[in-house]
Amino acid sequence: MIVLTCIQSCASQAKINGVSFVASKDAITENHIQSVINLNANYAAIMPFGFIKDLANPNIVFDTDRQWFGETKAGAKQYIKTLQKHEVSIMLKPQIWVWRGEFTGLIEMQNENDWRVLETSYSKFILTYAALAQEMEVPIFCIGTELEKFISNRPTYWEDLIGQIKKVYKGKLTYSANWDEYTRTPFIAHLDYIGIDAYFPLSETKTPTVAECLDSWKPIKENMYFLSKKYDKPILFTEYGYRSVDYSGKAPWKSDRSMTGVNFEAQTNTTRALFDSFWQEEWFAGGFVWKWFHNHENAGGLKDSRFTPQNKPVEELIRAQYNIK
Template sequence: MTRFVLLLIILLQFSCSGEAQTKINGVSFVASREKVLQNHVDELLKVHANSAAVMPFGFIREISHPEIIFDTERQWYGETREGAKQYIELLQRNGISVMIKPQIWVSRGQFTGTIEMESEENWKQLEASYDKFILNYAELAEETKVPILCIGTELEKFVENRPEYWQRLIKKIRATYKGKLTYAANWDEYKRTSFWKELDFIGIDAYFPLSESQTPTVEELRMGWQPWKEKITEVAQLNGKPVLFTEFGYRSMDYTAKKPWLVDNNEDQANMVAQANAKKAIFDEFWNEDWFAGGYVWKWFIQHENSGGNQDNRFTPQNKPAQKVIQEHYKSFSN
């Protein structure tokens, strides 16, 4: 089958789903200690976001530990099932769609992609624990009728070592939840993810390296996207599924597109232009593509007035020039 025919199949599938006309203009809505209030949601409406990723959390003590602890009184309100439901319901009342995206935090911030058990017994314990974790939120997703559930985030070693488990898990989830499914593969993982055909979106946390410049221009960043975009398109064609950027974002600092995944606590020079340019480039490259479903900006805090600002070099675009870029582009892709 030619690449043209494969691409045509994707476009036909996407068009028939009723989603070709509306991009997912999303934000990653960070869990907080407190309930979300109307004034918090108002800020999302101002940037024309039509979707939000609600992210309850589970915790693992070590990358080789098989127990996931979740939905406890020791967690922040927004990290629990009760908190996630409250967030979802207020967002929905404001016409904002939701993707539930349960995530795991490993002690000391170790990367979730390296979670790997040391014995078959521990693997089975992890699988049983993950079942409880994700099916709990599949039930919530069905209860609240959210349109998308993300079944995992950046779990490369888990996915690589236990492919049969993930096939079984997807069937269990679909028996509970009737909406659409994705998985958030890291930017260097998605090509090896084995179960895209069983899901509805190819989910990518899109932290691709694009430029080594201190303040890359929009054109330079768009050029940097070309080889990655070609590979993303190939995976979409191969699997016949639209692509969803389950996370995308850039820090407001020098060299932001060199290692966009960087989450350290450095105090490097804040660079608002670099972050804004990177946002413009990703919108220009992807939002006009029919095979591209949209994405979720990383990340958006509910206490908007206290977030971001011109001295902040972190990911959030709040109270920075990048916020204006998001607002303008999301407005242009709103119905």
Template structure:
């Protein structure tokens, strides 16, 4: 019943405004502990209407087929038990959920480069990954979650094993009956072969925009234009909306140069660059009718203990970028209520 109500809300908002109702989401990071109301309140304070809940599986090396998931050795929020508790708490607060199981490779190796050395290893990985995804697809169905993401930044896996992905999508649809997407990295989404089988073209939007130490709003806006044109063309071609399954910027110098960087560099903190880049992405995309919204990367449970004016990492928490997000999400929420 809940899923039907949400669907009608989505349709009503879309028809009354002439545009898709926007996903104003946060990527809610898994933790060691259960989520409590005081962890949810900051999400509500920025008027987020969606949260990505992200259970994890772990792989040792880029060429290892062994995928470990849902074990007692993992943090609470990384396991099925914890993901379920997070989802239910979000739903109790009126926040919709995308279940987004992800892989972490030891030492933070890029998942898009994961490649098996033999056919036997590929088959072993596929069997493990299918169990991983179907476990959380079943959880998404059980909790009546609003969206499910079948994978994140798995470029080589997708390119090398297309038939596996076609079969996997069919199996997911037999288990979960909500909306589906895949979180393609910014440099793979244009060639991802199965968009026609999903509801959203999911993009992790870490596009390089400029190489300036202190990028201006004008420079960042200009940097978006070629990428924006290509996404609009793909959305039209596939007749599917673009969804930023992840978007965000680090609060550091050169934030528009390589936005995907997750290293522990000592680049000078630049709070204005993060705030400006966040404002530009809202200005460029949130009014487009072919664009569905997105999920800010990333949002930690322990709001009072993270981010701040000396932090050069991704989180916007306790930084000027958080105010930018709050204003944007609140404006969209207010507009949808008026419509």
């Protein structure tokens, strides 16, 4: 058994108890963030978007009139300002959406010219939001989300990009690595948090038990601990969460709309096991639950099998966890 000790940079810090705040077509009001406050959340991830047409297309389209307001720079700024008024801290997390919902980790160019076009396009995209993060005094900036092929093919570009970001933004940096990617991220040493989208498979059963999930977490947790110790950097779950659906622990990354068997016990048990495994560890910084909609009264509910915990039994579990000081 390993003894889990404190990582220097995470010691004595309060946990990041965050929500992934979904961009909408409208500006938000004080009423829209009351549910975040009621959850005892102290952080929100704000997620403006850039779009590409397919996995081999190098052009990122962003901050246009055709996007929803919350997906644009002006929208992100308005969301940040409104949340900050109520002392909710921000992780700004610009993301890429591939049309038809293809997985961003598979973005890969077919020739050198297209790689260079993508690099130029991505730099413009990410530096725009790095500047916004600095302007709004955002404490954490995420430089990318689930971009494994892009990173593995162009590691030098990413190191150079981090250098450019640091000239613009003076806060803390992370990268949102997919659950099966995080050990291979080549630039961890240049970041402040080891970011992970924590959709690890835990259980093959229809309604996984807490005990079953705790056992599944043990070897994963040990690997994270040693990575955190190696780099002297805390682990941050840039996304975590489970659908309220049968087999919620089998492939938690799936958002397949054919999965419709609502199962709140499965969602609650998997979430409880995650909290019990990580939230007490000093080398673990916290995380952002996926996902939280601004119109709380209409989100989630007792017929919903999607990720959001809103208006479901698991919301009370998260509220209690986030209230622990």
